[in-house]
Amino acid sequence: MHILIYACPDWLVPSAFTPHKHDRVSFVSGSLADMADTVVVRNPDVLLVAGFLDAAPLLAQLEQVCAQLAQTAVLPVCVSPEPEFLLRLMQMGVREVLPVDAVQWGGALDRARARIQSSQNGTAPKRASLKIGFISAKGGDGSTSLAVNMAAALAKDAASKVLLIDLSLPFGDADVYLTSKPVDADLADFCNEVSRLDDALLASMVTQITSNLHFMASPTSFEKIMAIDPAHVEQLLAFVATQYSFVLIDMGSSVAPVSLRLWEQLDQAVIVSSVSMPSLRRLNQIRQLWENLGLSVAKLNFAMNRVSGKPDMELTQFERIYPQKPLRLLPADVLGMKASVVQGTSLVDMQPRSDYARAVSAWAAEWLGQPLKDKSLWQRLRKK
Numbered sequence: 133m134h135i136l137i138y139a140c141p142d143w144l145v146p147s148a149f150t151p152h153k154h155d156r157v158s159f160v161s162g163s164l165a166d167m168a169d170t171v172v173v174r175n176p177d178v179l180l181v182a183g184f185l186d187a188a189p190l191l192a193q194l195e196q197v198c199a200q201l202a203q204t205a206v207l208p209v210c211v212s213p214e215p216e217f218l219l220r221l222m223q224m225g226v227r228e229v230l231p232v233d234a235v236q237w238g239g240a241l242d243r244a245r246a247r248i249q250s251s252q253n254g255t256a257p258k259r260a261s262l263k264i265g266f267i268s269a270k271g272g273d274g275s276t277s278l279a280v281n282m283a284a285a286l287a288k289d290a291a292s293k294v295l296l297i298d299l300s301l302p303f304g305d306a307d308v309y310l311t312s313k314p315v316d317a318d319l320a321d322f323c324n325e326v327s328r329l330d331d332a333l334l335a336s337m338v339t340q341i342t343s344n345l346h347f348m349a350s351p352t353s354f355e356k357i358m359a360i361d362p363a364h365v366e367q368l369l370a371f372v373a374t375q376y377s378f379v380l381i382d383m384g385s386s387v388a389p390v391s392l393r394l395w396e397q398l399d400q401a402v403i404v405s406s407v408s409m410p411s412l413r414r415l416n417q418i419r420q421l422w423e424n425l426g427l428s429v430a431k432l433n434f435a436m437n438r439v440s441g442k443p444d445m446e447l448t449q450f451e452r453i454y455p456q457k458p459l460r461l462l463p464a465d466v467l468g469m470k471a472s473v474v475q476g477t478s479l480v481d482m483q484p485r486s487d488y489a490r491a492v493s494a495w496a497a498e499w500l501g502q503p504l505k506d507k508s509l510w511q512r513l514r515k516k
Contacts, residue, residue: 143183300384304350312476
């Protein structure tokens with residue numbers, strides 16, 4: 133069972149909290165305003181919320197979580213909740229409220245575990261679709277290679293159905309990292325058919341890389357690119373989100389009307405930068421635009437590509453400017469990427485033990501709610 137603890141920055145995990153030995157425990161510290169966006173992407177079995185006042189702002193965030201994660205058991209820790217507060221929690225679907233004393237949490241977790249096991253004995257609930265956009269700070273910074281390898285890593289989970297869309301216009305090249313097969317239908321063709329698109333038509337047009345990894349290529353002619361209607365792309369994304377567990381979109385480095393209209397629909401956005409001042413400057417400009425559009429900063433992820441492992445001034449500066457956002461470091465692997473293009477196979481599939489593939493797979497495991505079998509965060513917390 134995956135237990136996610138979301139708490140305010142000054143809240144500490146009680147020493148009396150002793151989860152089951154088979155439970156996976158994740159801990160996220162953040163603001164109340166970012167809670168829903170941060171939690172939904174992790175899709176835990178149990179959400180334990182602690183350290184916030186029993187007031188209307190907490191109710192608003194919990195209501196968003198309950199609406200989007202219907203299968204998640206939400207357990208808020210409350211100090212002295214009023215009857216009206218408890219009634220609102222019940223109305224939104226919260227079954228139990230935890231006391232401050234962690235010794236008493238065991239029963240509620242056992243009951244949540246029993247409900248999960250009972251549901252798994254029947255039809256497994258469908259995972260809510262997660263829409264993730266990959267944006268390059270500058271051309272060549274690596275959003276395409278990350279999107280392709282992330283799609284391959286997520287598709288390692290047989291229960292997940294993954295779609296990769298190449299929206300890096302003009303002339304995206306995600307296909308060269310992914311397949312040597314010819315692509316029959318591209319993004320423009322899907323947009324032309326979007327008004328009559330159904331399950332059967334989608335299955336007949338999409339490029340199948342594996343049984344659970346599918347691909348929509350970028351158009352190869354300028355005429356087809358110019359004919360793409362942003363409204364049709366929005367409609368297409370809304371439809372495919374009902375068909376796939378994960379929809380990954382390579383948006384390249386172009387901030388164009390087509391990609392801008394999709395930003396609001398994304399559940400997560402990854403800005404990929406190389407270790408250079410021009411790229412970091414452009415990353416900051418994209419972040420500012422994102423905020424100016426009123427989009428949630430909690431949805432943003434930052435990835436630094438081609439990191440050599442040596443101390444770097446630009447990395448240090450970035451981490452000082454954005455201490456609230458974890459920086460994903462992707463190791464440099466020039467030879468591996470060249471081989472990936474030559475063979476038309478993702479590096480995750482071709483060289484799964486490479487440093488780059490392992491970094492991407494660990495990130496994918498977080499989105500899947502299946503942390504890799506490494507030393508867990510809970511184990512590290514308990515040692516402190």
